[in-house]
Amino acid sequence: MRVIAQIPHATLGITLFSWNQKYLLKFEMGNLEQTYKIHELDTAGEAEVRAIAENPDFIAKVQARFEAMQQAWSEAFA
DSSP: OEEEEEEOOSSOEEEEEEETTEEEEEEEETTEEEEEEEEGGGSSOHHHHHHHHTOHHHHHHHHHHHHHHHHHHHHHTO
16 A cells, blocks of 8 residues: 555545555544545546545535544443
């Protein structure tokens, strides 16, 4: 697996990888992570995947998913 880019963001760790003819777009927040796999043939290339990673609407959905994941995790230990 090869790191292509670290994409700056105020609250999330965002890393773009290349692996096995796929782009992996990994978001991290605390001890949680989300990874999206995009086949290289399904995109116009790295620039398109970076644009997705920097899209404010997509980022808002990723953050909402992290909140739901954290709530589920907390409830599991309640």
